[in-house]
Amino acid sequence: xxxxxxxxxxxxxxxxxxxxxxxxxxxxxxxxxxxxxxxxxxxxxxxxxxxxxxxxxxxxxxxxxxxxxxxxxxxxxxxxxxxxxxxxxxxxxxxxxxxxxxxxxxxxxxxxxxxxxxxxxxxxxxxxxxxxxxxxxxxxxxxxxxxxxxxxxxxxxxxxxxxxxxxxxxxxxxxxxxxxxxxxxxxxxxxxxxxxxxxxxxxx
Amino acid sequence: xxxxxxxxxxxxxxxxxxxxxxxxxxxxxxxxxxxxxxxxxxxxxxxxxxxxxxxxxxxxxxxxxxxxxxxxxxxxxxxxxxxxxxxxxxxxxxxxxxxxxxxxxxxxxxxxxxxxxxxxxxxxxxxxxxxxxxxxxxxxxxxxxxxxxxxxxxxxxxxxxxxxxxxxxxxxxxxxxxxxxxxxxxxxxxxxxxxxxxxxxxxx
DNA sequence: CTTGTGTTTTTGACGTTGTCTAGTTGTGGC
DNA sequence: GCCACAACTAGACAACGTCAAAAACACAAG
Numbered sequence: 001x002x003x004x005x006x007x008x009x010x011x012x013x014x015x016x017x018x019x020x021x022x023x024x025x026x027x028x029x030x031x032x033x034x035x036x037x038x039x040x041x042x043x044x045x046x047x048x049x050x051x052x053x054x055x056x057x058x059x060x061x062x063x064x065x066x067x068x069x070x071x072x073x074x075x076x077x078x079x080x081x082x083x084x085x086x087x088x089x090x091x092x093x094x095x096x097x098x099x100x101x102x103x104x105x106x107x108x109x110x111x112x113x114x115x116x117x118x119x120x121x122x123x124x125x126x127x128x129x130x131x132x133x134x135x136x137x138x139x140x141x142x143x144x145x146x147x148x149x150x151x152x153x154x155x156x157x158x159x160x161x162x163x164x165x166x167x168x169x170x171x172x173x174x175x176x177x178x179x180x181x182x183x184x185x186x187x188x189x190x191x192x193x194x195x196x197x198x199x200x201x202x203x204x
Numbered sequence: 205x206x207x208x209x210x211x212x213x214x215x216x217x218x219x220x221x222x223x224x225x226x227x228x229x230x231x232x233x234x235x236x237x238x239x240x241x242x243x244x245x246x247x248x249x250x251x252x253x254x255x256x257x258x259x260x261x262x263x264x265x266x267x268x269x270x271x272x273x274x275x276x277x278x279x280x281x282x283x284x285x286x287x288x289x290x291x292x293x294x295x296x297x298x299x300x301x302x303x304x305x306x307x308x309x310x311x312x313x314x315x316x317x318x319x320x321x322x323x324x325x326x327x328x329x330x331x332x333x334x335x336x337x338x339x340x341x342x343x344x345x346x347x348x349x350x351x352x353x354x355x356x357x358x359x360x361x362x363x364x365x366x367x368x369x370x371x372x373x374x375x376x377x378x379x380x381x382x383x384x385x386x387x388x389x390x391x392x393x394x395x396x397x398x399x400x401x402x403x404x405x406x407x408x
Numbered sequence: 409c410t411t412g413t414g415t416t417t418t419t420g421a422c423g424t425t426g427t428c429t430a431g432t433t434g435t436g437g438c
Numbered sequence: 439g440c441c442a443c444a445a446c447t448a449g450a451c452a453a454c455g456t457c458a459a460a461a462a463c464a465c466a467a468g
Contacts, residue, residue, distance in 0.1 A: 050416055
């Protein structure tokens with residue numbers, strides 16, 4: 001790679017994304033500014049605007065990367081696990097994201113992306129898919145006669161996600177300050193959710 | 205009240221709080237600026253700094269008012285209701301706050317207050333009390349032999365609050381855009397929570 | 409090697425923000 | 439009426455996000 005004395009960075013977009021990711025991991029979303037970011041990367045304060053329409057576009061790109069990473073992690077869950085065990089793993093991945101990288105979680109599931117409609121982020125499908133996965137999970141358990149749903153799967157899925165999101169946000173925002181054992185917590189949530197809809201035995 | 209041509213407003217602190225409350229209700233937290241607020245109230249941009257140390261101090265005051273209002277509403281729940289019915293009412297009040305005044309909810313339970321430690325806000329006790337109320341609720345049901353807890357009350361209380369908070373935040377942040385029937389939702393949550401910990405009959 | 413074109417930066421500038429500080433005005437006690 | 443203090447106004451500063459013009463760079467064609 002050539003030196004930085006020249007104008008052309010060469011791979012500025014990627015460098016901005018990586019540096020921004022690092023900055024928010026350390027200082028939180030509120031500590032990220034386009035000027036500080038540019039300074040860290042070694043370019044002028046408006047160089048980023050050639051690669052990103054505005055600050056929100058850069059943040060969206062970081063969130064997209066985060067969703068991609070989460071998806072790749074979910075795909076590594078072994079196929080041979082039961083549906084319930086897979087769900088516990090997915091819940092754990094979700095909680096791990098929030099507890100290990102609170103600012104990325106806040107970006108992915110917070111107002112920057114969602115408050116003005118997310119149609120420009122191509123992430124609405126992602127959120128819908130997550131919701132659908134939860135619905136499918138419960139519908140599948142019922143189809144296998146493993147549980148008897150006493151509420152519609154959509155309601156159960158909504159509350160399932162809300163529970164995870166609430167635990168995440170209460171930590172991300174600083175209301176709860178103690179990082180839990182996410183494996184245990186995911187197990188407890190799925191366990192309680194099983195009991196809530198009629199399953200007879202606890203998660204093994 | 206005397207005219208506004210004079211320097212002395214007379215009751216600027218209260219006017220700022222009321223106007224700020226109104227501004228965030230309409231435009232959201234991000235639309236509130238000290239300059240716009242001062243202009244709306246008819247004073248110069250730094251007048252507020254005589255009454256509030258900084259912007260965060262003003263926001264804390266609004267959040268404190270919000271908690272006070274929530275507490276007063278909870279105190280109006282009739283004593284003769286069963287513990288479960290009271291809990292449904294409280295859950296409904298909580299959800300109503302989030303769905304009817306999202307910015308106030310975000311302020312009360314979000315980063316402005318909680319991210320740097322809330323010791324200067326005198327609200328830590330409020331959050332702790334809410335958590336304790338949920339714990340007590342479940343412990344009381346168990347003491348009355350109405351339910352059999354299969355998890356510690358602290359975990360159940362934490363997940364109970366997380367569920368409410370998650371539903372609230374998913375709406376406040378714009379991930380979910382449809383305002384639900386909060387009475388039905390509160391009933392469903394408590395209903396499912398009952399089932400989750402072993403209650404034999406649904407909420408009447 | 410030169411030239412032209414397109415890309416990618418830098419630089420000057422603007423509007424907005426929160427907040428500091430000095431100065432001005434108003435209030436109330438004596 | 440005077441004085442001290444409270445409560446404001448006004449000037450100023452630093453930082454922010456972003457726009458647009460100018461400058462530098464990369465590359466292809468001749």
